[in-house]
Amino acid sequence: MRLREEASALPVRTALPALERALDGHGAAVLCAPPGTGKTTLVPLALAGRGARVVVAEPRRIAARAAARRMAWLLGEPVGCRVGFTVRGERVVTRGTVVEVVTTGVLLQRLQRDQELAGVDVVVLDECHERHLDADTAAAFLLDVRAALRPELRLVAASATTDAEGWSRLLGGAPVVEAEGTAHPVEVVWAPPASSVRPPHGMRVDPALLAHVASVVRRALAERSGDVLCFLPGVGEIARVAGLLAGLADVEVLQVHGRAPAAVQEAVLSPGRGRRVVLATSVAESSLTVPGVRVVVDSGLAREPRTDHARGLGSLTTVRASRAASRQRAGRAGREAPGVVYRCWTEAEDGRLPRFPAPEIQVADLAAFALQAAVWGDPDASGLALLDPPPAGALAAARSVLAAVGAVDAAGRATERGVRMSRLGLHPRLARALLDGAPAVGARRAAEVVALLSEEPPREYGDDLAAAWRAARRGGDAYGARWRQEARRLTGQLDGAGTPPDGLPDDAVVGTVTSLAFPERVARAKGAGAFLMASGTGAELGDGSRLRAAPWLAVAVADRPPHAASARVRLAAVVDEETARSAARHLLAAGEEVRWEDGDVVARSVERLGAIETAVRPLRDPDPALVRAALLEGLRREGLGLLRWSRESEELRQRLAFVHRVVGAPWPDVSDAALLDRAEEWLDPELSRARRRGDLGRIDAGQCLQRLLPWASGDAARLDVLAPERIEVPSGSRIRVEYGGPQPVLAVKLQEMFGLARTPRVAGVPVLVHLLSPAGRPAAVTADLESFWREGYRAVRAELRGRYPRHPWPEDPATAVPTRRANPRR
Structure with missing residues (x-):
């Protein structure tokens, strides 16, 4: 192939012989070539020049079109001759096309229709470092094709910053071919914010960081020549920075992202008349040469998908860009001449960035x-x-x-x-909505609504999907143009199936199709803009939304911020209950429910649509087994205090706890957890007769506890020996023992213990004797009476005998007569 002179300056040309040898010998290769070296454009042309028909797979439509245009320019001919492209809804190829650039999604569709890829000799998977799910899947399918059907099909995994060893292993030990050098050197300038900024959280980016990025763009314009390419995570951040840059003299500010109008994309990829600032998302990271760019300003942020599989909600989240992405971005500055990249973070932070972006297969739906x-x-x-x-x-x-x-x-x-x-080129949910919606609302209208759902409308369209549909129909903006193109494509897929019912309003059409796509997200109003989705997740509308008055919604787009109780509704349609029930009929269920709720047993017959209760009636004669289970749940939630605990019951429980602790088996554990675990064992039959909370309060817990005593072994009779309720003291009194603490306690008047040298024991454990004054107040506490009489009594006697002269205070308590009474008056 005869190429323009510019092709000879592309550094990747030196790697072509090694790449050709690798493909001839192994059939597959990993090509590592820095940005700007020509791997996307020169390599496919070189392979086609050897007589091969080449398919190049790109991760994005904008990249596919740009790569095809660049290769056609190198050949000196328009797109559609020897180089063409195919993206969803657009195909520019002819019989003479030998290099076709496609998106990975198109490649997957082609493989499903024709597993042999008849007529294709080489497939180049470009920018494989990005780890898009479609690209990973296409690689897996192509390896299957090579193994089973076409061993002669050659594969190239190409990227500037890929996991070369991993891809080499995946391709069966394929050789790694590296292209040395870059087109031009790129200087790195570290430009972190002067003060700390908050890290990204969900979709939120600290406005202070965006203000700093805008200031770095202004600095770059002042310090360097050439156009500036600034990387930002999303459309919202691009718009904000564009606003901060408003008023720049003699500088055109362009906004580039996946939703940008084709005219803007064309303008960015064509030389400008004056100086330009291009604000772009990651779509400009790879496979694009933006003419005139000598400076890159990198915010260091990117967006990645996240999926809450339990709730069926997907969203994007803002993350720190990987080192691989940072290198790709920096390389944009050196495509045509020496350049510079301003990185809005510190050099120390750079070393802590992840090497590669998270593989989409690990985080996506x-x-x-x-x-x-x-x-x-x-x-x-x-x-x-x-x-x-x-x-x-x-x-x-x-x-x-x-x-x-x-x-x-x-x-x-x-x-x-x-x-x-x-084969519809849609997410399975949207494919279901298209196929099932067409007979209900008509093919054209079903296709239009699905096209609206497949690419979320601009935020300025609002959160009402029917209103957004009307805006797209009448609007002349870029979104409207893309929407109409996709709607036509989808209508063609249906072969005109479906006749629209007469007079079906927009709300009904949009609600029907949306609920078919997302049946788990049909939602019923709870009041004040709050809804409950069939999935069980709460949803809230923004203030001022006209949807707040709707009794039912079909939620199309929602995201749940971290730690938030409810999801935020971004886009939804009004539906009626009949439509919601029809779309989500697999979630319909009816049955009797008996459960513990709001502090008592609630028995009712319930019809549900997922988590939404659609009909509720009280049950007069609920199943006793369900009632029993509900009462047990109540005990687990609110505790054993629901039962009647007399003083005797509490004391029995304390005695049993003491014996279990000291002796162990066969004495039962009577802790809350253990009793709740064995509740059915010791509370029946009283529990089986109960029907509500009040019935639990009439159950004598102490009487029921008797069932846990070791009757079978005969040990139950020893309870009064091991843990007696009372102990007889020297005065003849029988004093109650308290077992509620860590050690048994005997509280007795000091005079009643005269003559007792050794401390009483229960189950071999010395009791803690609280020796009381004549007024019943603690005078001393001891677990060693012998030591007390010998060493402590004298001080107590000196302190109390003047206060209580009518009570005996002998000098030798060990030989004194114990008494309950005071001395008689003289």
Whole structure:
């Protein structure tokens, strides 16, 4: 192939011979080439120049179009001749096309339709370091194809900053080919904020950091020449920084992201007339050359998907960008000339960044992946060659979604419906909404609503999905153009199926389709803008939303911030109860419920739509077993205080606790946990006769405790020996022993203990004797009476005999006569 002169300056050309040898010898290779070296553009052209038909897979549509345009430019011809591209909804190729750039999603669709990839000789998986789920899946499928159908199919995994060893192992020990050098050197300038900023939290980014990024852009414009490319995590942050940069003299500010209008994307990829600042998300990290850029300003943040599988909610979260992403971003500055990157963090922080971004397979919703695997013939994905296996819990949640929408059978194998769904280029939930919604609302309108759900409308459209639909229909903005294109594509997939019912209003159409897509998210109002979704998660609308008055909603988009009790509704449609019940009929259940609630037994007949109670009636004659279980639950929640504990009952429990502690088996453990664990054993039959809280309060706990005594072994009769209720003291009195503390306590008047040298014992344990004054107040405490009489008594006698002269205070208590009475008056 004859190429423009610029191709000869691309550093990757020196690695081409080694790459060709690796492919000829092994059939696969890992290509590591720094940004700007030409791996995306020169390598496919070089392989095609050897007579191969090449498919290049890119992670994003914007990258696929840009790579195709760049290669066509190097050939000196328009796109669609020898180089073409295919993205969802757009295909520019001809019979003479030998290099086709596709998105990884398109490649997956093609593999499912034609596993042999007839006519393709080489597949290049570009930017594989990003670890997008589609790219990982495509790699696994291609390895299957090489192993079973086409061993001659050659594979190249290419990236500037990839896990080369991991990909080499995955490709069966494929050689690693490295292209040395970069197109131009890039200087690193560390530009952290002067004061601390709050770390990102969910989707929130500290405005102070964004203000700092804007100031670094201004600094870069003042210090350096050339255009500035600034990386930010999302559309909202781009808009905020653009606002902070408003008023820059003779500088054009462009905003580039996945939703940017095609005209803006074209303007960014074309040379500017004056100086430019390009504010971009990660779409500009790789496979794009933005002409004129000499400076990169990197905020150091990125967005990654997160999925709450238990609640069926997916969202994006802001994270620190990996070192691999940082290197890719920096490389944008050296594409055409020496450049500089301003990093908005410290050099010390840089060493603590993760090496690579989190693999999407570990954090994302796996429903689409699971459907692809099922259609491929490997429902549990156990036979797929993946760098990271799918998490078991996430895969199980995905398969349950597929079963609910009829995409897989009980064994997890793809049904005919599932195969059709996989070919729609949609998430399985949206595929279900399209297929089932078309007969209900009409093919065109179902396709329009699904197109609206497949790419979330701009926030300025509001949270009402029906209003957003009307805005997209009448709007001339970039989103509206993309929406119309996708709606046409989806309508074509339905072959005109479905005749719209007469007069069906927008709310009904949108509500029907949305509830089919997200049946677990149909929600009933609880009041004040709060709703309960069928999944059991609470949901709240923002102040001022017109949806706050709706009795039922179908929630399309919601996110649950960390530690928040409820999800925030971003986009929803009004539905009625009948529509909600129809869409989520697999969640309908009815039955008798008897449970402990609000401090008592509640018995009722309940109809539910998931977690939503749709009908409730009291039960007059509930199942006794359910009542018993509810009472046990009440005891577990509120404790044994629900029973009647007389003084005798408490004392018995304390005596049993003491004997269990000192003697052990066969004496029972009577702690709260142990008694609750054995509640049925010692509370029956009284518990079986109870019906409500008040009945528990009439159960004599002490009488029931008797059932736990070791009657079978005959030891129960020894309780009064091991832990007597009372002990007879020298005066003849029988004094009660308290077992509630760590040591048994005998509280007795001092004069009643005269003559007793040794401390009384129970179960071999000395009691703690509280020697009381004549007024009943503690005069001394001892567990060693002999020592007390000898050493402590004298001080007590000196202190108290003047105060209580009518009571005996002998000098020798060991020989004195014990007494309960005072001396007679003289």
